[in-house]
Amino acid sequence: MPVKKSKRIVLIGAGNVAGHLGPALVAAGHKVVQVYSRTAKNASKIAKRLGAKPITSLRQLAPADIYIMALKDDAVKNLARKLRVRGIVVHTSGPLNIDILEKTARNYGVFYPLQTFTIGRKLDLKKVPFCIEASDSATKKVLMDLAGSLSAHVLSVSSAKRSKLHLAAVFACNFSNHMYTLAGDILEKENLPFGILEPLIRETAQKALETGPRKAQTGPAARGDNGTMKEHLAMLKGDKRAKRVYTAVSKSILKNKL
């Protein structure tokens, strides 16, 4: 689906986020002119699929409308200090403030997709909320349009608010995934496959999204069932970290009841 205003874009980074944004940008009718990575192999891998030029030195940067820094936070911070570009520069980080780009270009912003990205997985970016912030209103317009060409959910979000949103995402994604991991560890010891939890995991997510998670809460802690909680802690003996998680989370659920 080509967009009204096709942009010339340089991807700085060749990791999970760049690997998903690149093809989506091309599919939306934009031109990805270069893909930068310190590693030639990584740059080439993504550039090839996009009809872009792989580069390994920032001195090779071509003129473009938008430079997207899809890098780890530390790398963004480092590069922002050294890099100077014409055109708009954005980073894609949840926690990083917009200000770190103020020396990098006259027009700058944030282009944060609220999703967990893993190379090789198919993702429908159309449903992913994009959080946009910009140095000025003209830049904001460009970034909102760009995000709008990829997704149906584009929001204007300040740095302060975005860092909270990222914290919420850590709980909802990273931490819930770790709960799956601890569940999987228990099953593994019993020679039970993780997949046995599939209907439960799906229904838990579905119910929370439909009724809100507070209303959806069930289980021993929600019932104040101390007997079962004690037995669970006894079963976890020998696994200090799982025990500590069990105690902290159960206490937090119990407090919700009060």
Add this chain to the structure above:
Amino acid sequence: MPVKKSKRIVLIGAGNVAGHLGPALVAAGHKVVQVYSRTAKNASKIAKRLGAKPITSLRQLAPADIYIMALKDDAVKNLARKLRVRGIVVHTSGPLNIDILEKTARNYGVFYPLQTFTIGRKLDLKKVPFCIEASDSATKKVLMDLAGSLSAHVLSVSSAKRSKLHLAAVFACNFSNHMYTLAGDILEKENLPFGILEPLIRETAQKALETGPRKAQTGPAARGDNGTMKEHLAMLKGDKRAKRVYTAVSKSILKNKL
């Protein structure tokens, strides 16, 4: 879909589990003859939909093939001591041992559906794993057949193994749901809707189910990004329980890296 061996069943309990099992049993061709609850209103509510008789005293129990005690654990324990029936008696609890029913009937067992049940939600029991245990092989056959008339996933699981499975379910369901709650709390303070996390929550569950949760783990703790973790703890100041959860879960994720 009527089954070969239609059973006469009494539901003892009128809560979330009974509310889901009842209609599924009827749809599978069984006859639910009675629904017991201490509260007449609750008994009637479910009995009516099943063409069963509501009862509020266990002295009214009719002859049946199978008595299903779909009650809270404490209620099962209590009732198991007092109740004596002909026919098979089962409970539907994850943590409770099969032995607590040894005085209640000559033939007894466990009929544990691995799912989170909430009244009013539509659920496809066909995909729900049913964990079966029985006092003897003839009873086991009856219970496996009964479960097989409801679901495509029927397993024979001992009490010891089932209690571990239940513990795993607490992590995968109850605890991941609480992670959603804590995320929702953060969003609420920022006037952001919980639904903004929908694509993230769905993809997190999907990815864990496809690749396994250990491989799917991302986020500050997985990266060992101490700077972001420090900032997150600073943002959570004033919310001790969320902070404690953040610390315990992050430490547990960090340990997985080692």
